[in-house]
Amino acid sequence: MKYEKAQNLLPKDIVELLQQYADGKYIYIPRKTENKKKWGENSGYKDEIKKRNIEIFNKNFKGTPIKALAKQYYLTENSIRRILRAYKI
Numbered sequence: 001m002k003y004e005k006a007q008n009l010l011p012k013d014i015v016e017l018l019q020q021y022a023d024g025k026y027i028y029i030p031r032k033t034e035n036k037k038k039w040g041e042n043s044g045y046k047d048e049i050k051k052r053n054i055e056i057f058n059k060n061f062k063g064t065p066i067k068a069l070a071k072q073y074y075l076t077e078n079s080i081r082r083i084l085r086a087y088k089i
Helices: 012-022 045-061 066-073 077-087
Strands: none
């Protein structure tokens, strides 16, 4: 998120009204509910995690032990087990 100058976005009377309440302070204006995005949608990180988890499941299915997967992916063995349970058929 980048900062925008209020005077470049808002009418002068609204800027003056805001100054009465938050003169010189940073304020956050939340998104409308219908415009909110889910976690990872912007960055693509959610898809990366899903791809990694499927890869972990497939390696375990082919015989790679949980301990080796935990070491390879820098996760705890409990995290690996949780991933495997999520993709269990």
